[in-house]
Amino acid sequence: MIRKPLRPLASILRAREAGENPDEIERENIRARHEEMRDDARLRAESRLLILTVLFLFGFGVIGGRMGVLAQSEPSEPRADAAGAEIIAQRADIVDRQGRILATNFETHSLYAQPRQMVEPERTAEALVEIFPDLDVKRLKKDFTGKRKFLWVKKQLSPEQRQAVHDIGEPGLLFGPREMRLYPNGRLAAHVLGGSSFGREGVHAAEVIGVAGVEKYFDNRLRDPAEGHQPLTLSLDLSVQSAMERVLKGGMVLMNAKGAAAVLMDVHTGEVIALASLPDFDPNERPNPLVKGNPADSPLFNRAVQGVYELGSVFKPFTVAQALELNLVNPTTELDTKGPMRWGKYKIRDYRDNGPSLSVTDVLVKSSNIGTARMALMIGAPRQKQFLERFGFFKPTSLEIVEATGGAPLLPSKWSELSTMTISYGHGLSLSPLHIAAGFATLANGGHLVKPTLLRVPRHQQGPRVVSERAAEKTMKMMREVVAQGTATMARVEGYEIAGKTGTADKPKPSGGGYYKDKVISTFASVFPANDPQYVLVVALDEPVETSGSEPRRTAGWTAVPVSSEITRRVAPLLGLRPKIERKEIEAITLSAN
Amino acid sequence: MRSCYCFLSAVLVIALAFWAYRENYETQAAQARAIEVQQEIATARTRLRVLNAEWAYLNRPDRLRDLAEINFDRLGLLTLQPHQFGKISDVVYPLQPVQLTESFDIMEREQLP
Numbered sequence: 084m085i086r087k088p089l090r091p092l093a094s095i096l097r098a099r100e101a102g103e104n105p106d107e108i109e110r111e112n113i114r115a116r117h118e119e120m121r122d123d124a125r126l127r128a129e130s131r132l133l134i135l136t137v138l139f140l141f142g143f144g145v146i147g148g149r150m151g152v153l154a155q156s157e158p159s160e161p162r163a164d165a166a167g168a169e170i171i172a173q174r175a176d177i178v179d180r181q182g183r184i185l186a187t188n189f190e191t192h193s194l195y196a197q198p199r200q201m202v203e204p205e206r207t208a209e210a211l212v213e214i215f216p217d218l219d220v221k222r223l224k225k226d227f228t229g230k231r232k233f234l235w236v237k238k239q240l241s242p243e244q245r246q247a248v249h250d251i252g253e254p255g256l257l258f259g260p261r262e263m264r265l266y267p268n269g270r271l272a273a274h275v276l277g278g279s280s281f282g283r284e285g286v287h288a289a290e291v292i293g294v295a296g297v298e299k300y301f302d303n304r305l306r307d308p309a310e311g312h313q314p315l316t317l318s319l320d321l322s323v324q325s326a327m328e329r330v331l332k333g334g335m336v337l338m339n340a341k342g343a344a345a346v347l348m349d350v351h352t353g354e355v356i357a358l359a360s361l362p363d364f365d366p367n368e369r370p371n372p373l374v375k376g377n378p379a380d381s382p383l384f385n386r387a388v389q390g391v392y393e394l395g396s397v398f399k400p401f402t403v404a405q406a407l408e409l410n411l412v413n414p415t416t417e418l419d420t421k422g423p424m425r426w427g428k429y430k431i432r433d434y435r436d437n438g439p440s441l442s443v444t445d446v447l448v449k450s451s452n453i454g455t456a457r458m459a460l461m462i463g464a465p466r467q468k469q470f471l472e473r474f475g476f477f478k479p480t481s482l483e484i485v486e487a488t489g490g491a492p493l494l495p496s497k498w499s500e501l502s503t504m505t506i507s508y509g510h511g512l513s514l515s516p517l518h519i520a521a522g523f524a525t526l527a528n529g530g531h532l533v534k535p536t537l538l539r540v541p542r543h544q545q546g547p548r549v550v551s552e553r554a555a556e557k558t559m560k561m562m563r564e565v566v567a568q569g570t571a572t573m574a575r576v577e578g579y580e581i582a583g584k585t586g587t588a589d590k591p592k593p594s595g596g597g598y599y600k601d602k603v604i605s606t607f608a609s610v611f612p613a614n615d616p617q618y619v620l621v622v623a624l625d626e627p628v629e630t631s632g633s634e635p636r637r638t639a640g641w642t643a644v645p646v647s648s649e650i651t652r653r654v655a656p657l658l659g660l661r662p663k664i665e666r667k668e669i670e671a672i673t674l675s676a677n
Numbered sequence: 678m679r680s681c682y683c684f685l686s687a688v689l690v691i692a693l694a695f696w697a698y699r700e701n702y703e704t705q706a707a708q709a710r711a712i713e714v715q716q717e718i719a720t721a722r723t724r725l726r727v728l729n730a731e732w733a734y735l736n737r738p739d740r741l742r743d744l745a746e747i748n749f750d751r752l753g754l755l756t757l758q759p760h761q762f763g764k765i766s767d768v769v770y771p772l773q774p775v776q777l778t779e780s781f782d783i784m785e786r787e788q789l790p
Contacts, residue, residue, distance in 0.1 A: 184733035190723055267733035325738035326756070578759040653756060662759035 089113060173262045174291050175305045176314035177276065177298075179321045180354075180539055184314075186276055186298070186366075188291070189265045192245050192258040194237040195286065198227045201255030210251045211236065214244060227255075238281065238289075239263050259286045264298075266366045272324050274360045274385040275317070275484060275537065278369035294369065295383070297537060299485045316539050318354035323347065326653045327357045334646030335361050335624065342625035344386035344516050345650065350524040350616050352540040353533040355482070356658070358517075360386040377593070386625065388482055389489045391513040394623070395588030396450045396570075396639075397608045398509030398519075400558050403447055404526060405470045406458040408554035414444045414561060418454045426501055431456050434587075434638070447561045448569035450585065452508045459507030464498050467506065473549045474525060475532065480517050483537045490515040509586055516606065520621040523608045527582075527616035530555040563613045573644045574609060576652045578662025582616075583609030583647070585639035590626070602626050605639035607647040612660060620654075622647040 089112045095105040177186040201207060204227035212220045215237060226234050239261060240248065248256055264279040277296020281289045292306075293299035301315055327345055335343040347357040364370050364382040373381045379390060406412045417440045423430040437451050446454030459467060471477065479491045493513035495502040505511040517535055524533040525546075532546030550558075562582035566574045570585045586606040589598035606623040610616045627642035628635045636642070655662075745754040 183736075184729060187730045187733065188726060189730055190727070265730050265734075267730055268737045269739065271738065322738060325742075329742075576759075652759065656757040656759050656761065661762050 087112065087116070089116075173288075173306070173311070174264065174279075175307075175311050177305075178314045178316055179319045179324075180316065180356075181320065182314075182316070183321045184267055185272060185317065185319070185321070186264060186266050186279075189263045191242075191261050191263045192240045193235065193261045193289070194240055194245075194248055195233065195235050195257055195259060196227065197233055197255050197257060198229070198231055199255070201227055201253060203253065204228050204255070207251060207253045207256065210253075211248070211256075214247045235284075257286075259288075261289055262291055264291050268321065268325075269367065270363050270365050271321070271328060272319055272358070273363045273366045274387070274486075275319060275358055276366050277484065277486075278366040280369075295486065296366075296484045300483045317537050318349075318352075318356060318539050319358070319537070320356050320657070323654050323657050324357040324359070326657060327650050328359045328361075328363075330650045330653055331359050331622070331646065332361060334622075334649065335627075338624055338627035338629055338642045338646065340624040340627035340642070342386050343646075344390065344621075344623045344625075345647075346387050346517050346520040346535075346619075346621045347650075347654065348520045348524055348533075348535060348619050350527040350533065350610065350619050351543040353521070353524065353536050354540050355517075355535055355537050356618070357654070358387050358537075360384070360388075360390075385484075385486045385490075386623065387516045387621075388480065388484065389486045389515065391490055391493055391515050392604045392623070393510050393513050393588045393591065394516070394519060394604065394606050395509040395586035396452075397584050397586030397606045397621075398512070398514075399447055399450065399455050399507070400526060400562060400584050401471065401474065401522060402455050402458050402462070402467075402507040403443060403561065404550050404554050404558040405462055405467065406443070407557050408470075408551050409462065409466070411461045412443045412458060414557055415442050417442055418446055418451075418457050420446070420451045420453045420457075422453050424453045424456060426456075426504065429501060431504065444561045444564055447584070448564050450565075450570050455508045456504040459503045460500070462503070462507075464500060464503040467503050468498055471506075471512075473532070473547075474522050475534075476512070476514060476518055476522065480515065480521065480535055482517060482535050487517075490517065492518065509588060516621045516623045519606070519608050520619050523610055523619045523621070525549050526555045526558050527610040527619055528555075559610065559613065559616065562610070566609070566613075570638070570640045571607060571609075571644045573640060574607065574648045574651075576611075576648050576655070579611050579651060579655050579660065580613035580663070581609050581611045581648075581651060582613040583607055583644075585644060587637065587639045601628075601635075601637070603637045605637065605643040607639050607643040609647055609651065611651055611655060612663070617660070618655075618658065620647060620651060622650065 090105065090109050091112075094108050098105045098108055174188055176184055176188070178184055196207075198204060205224055208220055208223035208227055211223060212218050218236070223236075236256070237244075240258070245258060248258075266273075266276060266278075275296055277293060277298040279291050279293050279298050282292040283290050290306075293302040297315070297317065298305070304310060305315060327347060331343050331345050334340075343359075343361040345357070345359045346355065348355050362382040370382060372378065372383055378384060379386075384390065407414075412418070419439065420433065420437045420441045421439045422436060423432045425431075431452050433449075433451050433453055437445075437449050437454075441449060441451055441454050443454070443458070445451075446458075462470075476492055477494060479488050481487065492515075495506070495511050502511050521533050521535050524535075525531060529552045530548050530550040532549045534546065559582050562584055563580065565571050565584055566581050571583050574581050574583055584607075586604075586608070588604050588606070589600070590602040590604060591598050604623060604625055605627055606621065608619065608621045610619050622643050624643050624646065628637050629641045630636075745752065748754075
């Protein structure tokens with residue numbers, strides 16, 4: 084920019100010629116220049132002000148806008164991290180020893196109503212009854228039109244039912260999530276599993292609590308969120324259990340028995356592989372306990388664990404084992420069996436006359452009460468009592484189901500000489516079939532105490548020694564004779580050596596005073612394979628009668644033994660036991676190479 | 678020199694602010710994704726439980742037994758019998774593999790009239 088000079092020469096010269104003061108020109112120019120500078124400065128200041136205004140407006144606008152957004156938006160917590168893994172299941176699964184599901188959870192919905200929100204209560208009630216025929220129309224209408232604010236309509240809905248209810252389109256009908264316990268195998272192992280029901284109930288969730296069996300015994304473990312993902316592994320084997328239940332059911336019908344129980348147990352670990360009690364029930368729809376009559380008639384009653392019976396002659400091996408242990412007898416010792424044996428006003432008889440004397444082996448093989456009573460007299464009451472206590476026969480079994488505590492043995496109030504004699508052959512002392520199974524397992528594994536358990540045990544139990552190995556082995560050998568030539572010849576199963584003892588006990592009258600003549604409990608306790616004992620099987624039938632012959636037969640040899648042998652035949656291959664037989668030649672073998 | 682410092686620190690502040698801004702939003706996005714994935718896992722688990730339950734229900738021994746009985750004509754399934762156990766000595770050695778050319782010869786011969 085060319086600055087205009089303050090004293091331009093041309094203007095000064097012209098002013099001098101005209102005689103004017105040239106300084107005025109200079110002043111005039113200075114003024115003009117100042118005016119220019121002022122205009123310039125004002126313009127700049129104005130533009131700065133404008134920019135500032137715009138900036139401030141923008142700033143306040145942003146702040147105001149943000150405040151508006153914050154005021155409008157939903158508040159949310161600032162989060163440091165994402166939530167951890169959720170609780171997987173409310174209740175852990177129960178699986179068998181091979182991981183097959185016995186009990187699991189299922190998500191379903193419950194249906195509840197809020198009558199205040201209902202548009203058409205009457206129509207809704209009618210529509211609901213169409214979906215659920217078990218509901219009562221009158222009751223529903225009364226509830227829906229009355230003062231109630233809330234009521235449960237159905238605790239569990241299937242998805243189809245839920246859709247049907249949804250289609251009614253009533254805003255007063257609402258669904259809440261529910262976890263449901265499902266027993267996919269139905270009646271299988273019902274007495275072990277027990278059952279479950281809802282505890283505290285809310286709209287959004289409900290507690291599932293165990294009411295019986297392992298469900299109740301392990302309730303805390305199953306509900307523990309820390310272990311929710313870890314299923315509870317039982318010692319049961321589903322296929323063995325299924326085969327056993329089926330055969331037992333068939334046997335019960337065939338033998339016209341009113342109940343039956345069976346226990347299959349590992350003699351080394353005490354693991355219960357299968358446990359059945361008939362009649363049974365479906366744990367998905369657990370029936371209510373009986374309010375009157377004998378609780379033992381309810382299908383809920385576990386005959387194998389809760390039921391204590393005088394099991395009769397199956398008890399004899401324990402007397403024999405003790406007599407052998409104390410070196411009072413050896414298998415060939417002859418005992419006086421001339422009957423009837425008198426003791427005070429009581430008489431002890433054998434089922435049939437066994438002649439004047441029998442060897443100890445034959446006492447067991449022919450199941451002589453008199454012979455066993457003689458051994459008991461040699462042993463004496465205190466030693467017998469002590470011996471049986473070591474077997475755990477005086478307290479309930481420690482099986483992990485709540486019903487086990489109900490199976491407390493019934494002992495004589497006074498352990499007299501007579502009691503000693505009757506107990507030696509299984510009368511006067513009531514035990515559950517599970518007690519007998521545990522006792523036989525102890526004899527079969529060489530004399531170590533076995534505690535029955537429903538949990539998988541990785542190792543052999545090495546319980547305290549109860550009987551010497553020698554006595555246990557000799558007793559086992561005698562029990563093989565029982566099957567080979569004694570009362571249990573029907574127990575023979577092709578390919579497997581079985582040792583066992585039958586027991587037929589008259590049922591005591593519930594009113595007290597004597598025994599029924601035509602009602603028995605027949606039991607067969609067996610161990611297989613006898614040369615290397617691995618499993619013990621106890622089968623008990625309640626009031627069986629076999630009517631194929633000319634007269635009804637009730638002895639265990641005709642009732643419990645055939646059932647037990649069929650169970651062994653079915654179950655032993657499933658347990659992976661190899662038979663000891665020459666296999667039949669397969670008729671035609673086609674070899675092919677493709 | 679001072680203005681250079683000013684400029685550099687201003688650039689640094691802007692860069693850091695941009696980085697912090699991005700990190701913040703990336704974290705939030707990651708959290709949202711994690712929640713989503715967890716919900717997916719929960720749904721998958723529920724589904725798995727239902728499928729497991731259904732599998733157990735369909736494989737319950739009663740049903741399998743009935744099915745084996747219904748289809749006995751076709752499958753001939755029986756319960757496991759003791760005599761079905763084999764011995765290792767009963768297993769034959771694998772047959773010598775048949776030469777391919779030979780089998781072709783046989784096939785060709787068979788096709789001849």
